[in-house]
Amino acid sequence: MSSTVKSSLSLEEKKYEFSGHTLNITTFKGASLGVSAYVWGPGLVLCRYFEDEKFNFTGKKVLELGSGTGIVGILAVLLGGDVTMTDRAYVLKQIEYNVSANIPATSRHRSKTRALLWGTDQNNFPTDFDIILGSDIVYSPSQFPGLIQTLLHICNDKTIIYLSSNLDARVGSENFHQEILPKQFNSEVIHTSGGNCIYKVTKKSPRDEH
Numbered sequence: 185m186s187s188t189v190k191s192s193l194s195l196e197e198k199k200y201e202f203s204g205h206t207l208n209i210t211t212f213k214g215a216s217l218g219v220s221a222y223v224w225g226p227g228l229v230l231c232r233y234f235e236d237e238k239f240n241f242t243g244k245k246v247l248e249l250g251s252g253t254g255i256v257g258i259l260a261v262l263l264g265g266d267v268t269m270t271d272r273a274y275v276l277k278q279i280e281y282n283v284s285a286n287i288p289a290t291s292r293h294r295s296k297t298r299a300l301l302w303g304t305d306q307n308n309f310p311t312d313f314d315i316i317l318g319s320d321i322v323y324s325p326s327q328f329p330g331l332i333q334t335l336l337h338i339c340n341d342k343t344i345i346y347l348s349s350n351l352d353a354r355v356g357s358e359n360f361h362q363e364i365l366p367k368q369f370n371s372e373v374i375h376t377s378g379g380n381c382i383y384k385v386t387k388k389s390p391r392d393e394h
């Protein structure tokens with residue numbers, strides 16, 4: 185990994201290698217983006233998991249929640265997916281910058297960037313996604329009800345959700361994964377790395393809930 189600081193713009197660029205692709209990810213350090221202006225460990229663990237498992241997203245309609253820099257969603261596009269990257273509206277300029285820097289023009293039609301505030305905007309989105317991605321999005325208990333509401337709306341009974349969370353570092357994450365999510369979703373840990381777990385999650389059918 186190498187790092188370049190473009191101080192006048194407060195942009196910081198780092199390189200990451202996954203699945204034979206070099207990703208140049210820029211964070212907008214001077215733009216008051218808070219937690220969005222970092223590439224977080226759970227995102228890197230999820231990218232490495234896609235590499236190790238030789239993921240191919242070709243033909244898959246994918247939605248990413250809380251994209252931040254876009255690193256996970258961008259890799260999913262480079263691995264063939266038709267991907268909608270979402271976050272709070274003020275984060276989209278950072279994602280779009282990274283999309284422009286990393287996704288060749290010939291694949292750009294498979295990449296979309298849209299605002300999705302959990303618990304508020306989900307009804308603007310369709311419900312036919314094959315895959316939902318979320319890395320390090322389980323960290324703020326006040327956001328959990330909106331996140332569950334969003335997942336319930338955007339998932340159909342075949343949608344597979346991959347959530348990558350650091351249970352050691354994030355207060356409330358363990359409670360979310362062990363108590364809150366299982367009320368309406370089936371969830372299994374499919375990979376661990378240090379304190380990080382990747383969960384494969386599906387929505388329970390009404391039959392499962394009895």
Ligand SMILES: C[S@@+](CC[C@H](N)C(=O)[O-])C[C@H]1O[C@@H](n2cnc3c(N)ncnc32)[C@H](O)[C@@H]1O
Nearest residue numbers: 219220223224227250251252272301302319320
């Ligand atoms: C810790 S960052 C993780 C970013 C990226 N997924 C990664 O792994 O590097 C959490 C992201 O979730 C987004 N987020 C948090 N609460 C949200 C909400 N209520 N609605 C939409 N996005 C939210 C933040 O804006 C931020 O970009």
